[in-house]
Amino acid sequence: MTLVKFNPNGNVKKNDLMNGFDGVFDSIFNDTFFSDRMMARVPAVNISESKDHYYVELAAPGLKKNDFKLSLERNLLNISVERNSENNAQERNYNKREFSYNSFVRSFTLPEAADENGIEAKYVDGMLCVNIVKREEAKIQGGN
Template sequence: MTLVKFNPNNSNKKNGLMPGINDVFDSIFNDTFFSDRMMSRVPATNISESKDHYHLELAAPGLKKEDFKLSLERDVLSVSVEQSLQNDSQERNFNKREFSYNSFVRSFKLPESAEENGIEASYENGVLAINIPKREEAKVQSRQIEIK
């Protein structure tokens, strides 16, 4: 009798119990029709902190600054986009046409040390940059300590 080690995480899928089944599911779920609709479409975000500010950077290429809506409610900063694109060409000889409709909402809980009144945002080169100032008591203070 020969023992064969079974590894479910093996990258070689043809060694499974039913070799053709995995290939069928891979071809279905790796199809662009399903993968485009199953993926969550929210922009990647960088969050950083400097001496005086918190910084948010959202990668959202292909949008205009008018597409964004920023709102602040109870220490929660929400960034939302609702965009509908329609190609209104007069040519009606197309075999496939898809309307494009993109929307997302990203919410960020602001720390207590954030100053809500001085929030500024700009959109340039596909990146929405949001700068949130810190309150005076939260700013990092450094001083030189003398060694005796």
């Protein structure tokens, strides 16, 4: 159902007709039916750094540690998940479902200061935390 704005005074001006059409189009394209399908289905990420490390925090609730695959090709860190949806006997009928990551890939270009041999990851409470150690040269330069 689409609600169309109208002029309560009953005065119809030339531009009011166009505003009515604009309102219809705005309501169609701003409807949750369309916005849910256009919304990116990848988890949000925070990236930060300290003197010795870079940190990537990826919010992905409902997954398991084994669902994640991390790969490093040259200086490109890829974080991916490939899951098959399982049919449970007690399946729910969702009215709205926003966190459903069956598959995604997030890629990050590592800076030159990153030590590709010093990457660790852990998954705790729906958050994948990737710690990337900085090279010794970068630590020394950063301290000056």
